[in-house]
Amino acid sequence: MIEHPRFTGATLDRAAELRDDRHQLERLLADPRARFVGASADAVLVTAAPGGEAMLLRRPLDGHVNPHQPILLGLEEGRPLFAADVSDTEAAQHLAATGAGQLVTLRDAGMMLGRAEGGLAAYLVALLNWHRHHRFCANCGAATRISDAGLARRCPTCRSSHFPRTDPVVIMLISDGERVLLGRREGWEPGRFSILAGFVSPGETPEEAVVREVCEEAGIVAHSPRYLASQPWPFPSSLMLGYEAQALPGEPVAQVGEMAEVRWFTLQEVRDGQGGGGTLRLPGEVSIARALIDAWVARGGTLL
Numbered sequence: 001m002i003e004h005p006r007f008t009g010a011t012l013d014r015a016a017e018l019r020d021d022r023h024q025l026e027r028l029l030a031d032p033r034a035r036f037v038g039a040s041a042d043a044v045l046v047t048a049a050p051g052g053e054a055m056l057l058r059r060p061l062d063g064h065v066n067p068h069q070p071i072l073l074g075l076e077e078g079r080p081l082f083a084a085d086v087s088d089t090e091a092a093q094h095l096a097a098t099g100a101g102q103l104v105t106l107r108d109a110g111m112m113l114g115r116a117e118g119g120l121a122a123y124l125v126a127l128l129n130w131h132r133h134h135r136f137c138a139n140c141g142a143a144t145r146i147s148d149a150g151l152a153r154r155c156p157t158c159r160s161s162h163f164p165r166t167d168p169v170v171i172m173l174i175s176d177g178e179r180v181l182l183g184r185r186e187g188w189e190p191g192r193f194s195i196l197a198g199f200v201s202p203g204e205t206p207e208e209a210v211v212r213e214v215c216e217e218a219g220i221v222a223h224s225p226r227y228l229a230s231q232p233w234p235f236p237s238s239l240m241l242g243y244e245a246q247a248l249p250g251e252p253v254a255q256v257g258e259m260a261e262v263r264w265f266t267l268q269e270v271r272d273g274q275g276g277g278g279t280l281r282l283p284g285e286v287s288i289a290r291a292l293i294d295a296w297v298a299r300g301g302t303l304l
């Protein structure tokens with residue numbers, strides 16, 4: 001099985017019952033134990049814990065959190081934890097200059113952080129990305145305001161509410177019984193391959209999306225998709241749904257505009273790629289793509 005993909009396992013209480021209560025929110029903002037964690041579009045502020053393990057930097061609010069439109073992530077054992085966007089502020093530079101923390105890309109942080117911290121980092125970046133890209137009302141175009149302590153935006157003009165979106169993406173390991181189907185996207189360097197993936201369309205189940213995407217990207221007929229695991233992927237707002245499926249016999253053909261190359265790879269070729277030998281360059285270990293590939297290799301090239 002696929003155990004604990006990176007960016008999963010956040011443990012904090014998201015405090016739904018406190019979010020529409022202004023007095024409760026003011027109490028949390030004034031709590032001397034309140035802290036913020038900071039992120040830019042694709043990086044998080046990280047520091048070393050006393051034991052040496054990397055963790056998100058937690059700092060007193062000190063003007064980094066707007067008290068009128070705060071983004072509350074939740075409660076950590078009762079302690080309020082807020083989010084701050086540090087992408088274009090001096091805060092990140094100052095914190096880095098004082099040795100308190102450093103901005104690390106989310107992909108790197110996913111490998112450095114422990115499980116719960118990695119999940120928290122994904123939540124932080126996904127939520128800030130949503131606010132950054134949804135400042136105006138999709139209904140009437142007016143500027144919106146943060147509400148529900150950061151888990152919604154409200155339009156003062158047409159009074160509609162907007163909630164954080166997560167885009168479902170299917171990602172699937174396809175096998176013909178012996179080999180695995182990998183593709184190289186347009187723009188990727190030669191040798192870099194991954195399993196196929198694509199957005200779930202409106203009016204479609206993830207299983208239907210698996211079959212459709214494999215056909216569209218490789219001209220291969222897949223059947224009987226089986227769900228294995230999921231992973232938040234806030235680049236900027238996806239949820240990866242990991243599947244495996246059998247393919248009917250056939251030679252893959254890259255479809256114009258989607259993939260530069262698609263082909264079958266043997267178990268030995270993928271093993272060589274894992275070890276850094278050969279010419280195949282597999283996706284990074286932070287991704288569920290790699291977890292699905294590694295699990296297939298560990299099972300000797302068979303599906304579950």
Ligand SMILES: [Zn+2]
Pocket residue numbers: 137138139140141142155156157158159160
């Ligand atoms: Zn509006």
